[in-house]
Amino acid sequence: MTEFLLAPDPAAPRLSKAVAAIDHTGASQTIKIVTERPLTIFLNSREIVTAMTIGDYPEYLALGFLRNQGMLGDGETVTGIDYDDEIDTVVVRTAVETDFEEKLSRKTRTSGCAVGTVFGDMMEGLDRVVLPKAPVHTSWLYALSRKINTRPSLYLEAGAIHGSVLCEGDRPLVYMEDVGRHNAVDKIAGYMFAKGVPAGDKLLYTTGRLTSEMVIKTALMGIPALVSRSGFTAWGVELAKSVGLTLIGRLRGERFMCVAGAERLVWDAPPSAAPGDHARHKRKGAGDD
Template identity: 35%
Template sequence: MTDNSYKNKTAVTVKKITAAGRVTQRDVVVRETAVTLYLNDTELVTLVCSPTNLQELCYGFLFAEGIITEPGDVAGFSISASDGLVWVETREPAPAGANFLRRHVASCCGRSRASFYFINDADIEPVASNLRISPAAITALRGETERRAVLFAATGGAHGAALSDGNDILAFFEDVGRHNTVDKLAGWCLLQGIPARDKILFFSGRVSSEIVIKTARMGVPVIVSRSAPTDLALELAEQLGITVVGFARENRMNVYTRCERII
């Protein structure tokens, strides 16, 4: 995978203040840009993101929203990076676009339980997987993802996400938006023809319900994060058959759901 992390950061002048005094020097900050996605000539959404791997981001976003399911669903893709514009044409009409971000409320037969916020998410099936992984393997792979996080190391302002088969890191992306990193992974899997099922998502940020839903649509059974989950994320993860591991740092971790996969 090409290292284009230099495009994701820029130099600025800062005044550093310490107990010893203040000094003017150059520093590096992460770049943030807005990309507007047009679906079949209709403006769909503006994504705030890092300005690299935009094809993976857009494919992954459309996949996560249930608008496309495979690369063949896309008839045309063009991008103007300088203008922050992306155009996607689908081979068939995309009715999901009409429901984009419409709220979905389910009664769940009168029982109090977590439900999906948006109509496009309501068709997601629970993840079925026999994947098992040891804490030692998680620790080793998590360390490898951190070594690849060169943008975070330079700026302190980026999230990272990696996909692993339990032995190696297959892909890794950084972005200013934590959800964008997962979309880029999903888009990469589509474009490379690599199934995400029976894989592990290593993630730097908070595990929210949105991250769980994106992971479930990919079919990934395990999320490992160095941060915390939310309560709704854990309710959804339990329903969707996803193992959530949080606070995975050094040689410790918390397993919140579907603990049987961590052997």
């Protein structure tokens, strides 16, 4: 079956630029850095948020952000999405005006990894989430680690960026990157909403930390497993256990730690005697999260 229905394009001119730099020896170098631009999201006539983003897939980012914040429900009919690249604005239009338009005032969402705009509505409905008890095969984890970490990406080209990947079994399907890990997840949520992609048999891979917000987003999307090459926060682990989410972190090659949902692991591929972490594919000097 097809892998990577969508994937990063490191050569896209709008996503990065070359700048002059001086290295530790005093030598002149030219390096690539990612771009960053504001994107203002409207829900009908109401300005909802301004997100800092690399600028690709703005429609998916807008849809996913609204979806993950609970502003677009399952029964919501989206009648149009208008993107204006000159003023970096996306307007999502619905058949009926939603309650959130009068409820929310203008907010600015930063590209920071630990801080972003988080509306209290994200917690609403979490107690009603019922995730399928989907198995996670260890062979899938090993294959995904290899395929994702060897895929050309902006991370490998320029760093300072996060990635999230929607996977089915051992197949990575949709790979999104952005300056904030939440943006990358929102783009995937927007893609799933727009295309009607079912979530119950999927796995979400992220390069960032497994925080409470990441767990909440994944659970509300209906995805039963969340995997990262990075680590965890205590609240993230507790929330994963409470909603029945399989939570796996520190995935490097054939090494990982499962802190929630271990009973759903299927041990169909024991790690080799000398497991690798695909370090040769990691951008030199890049951090974990």
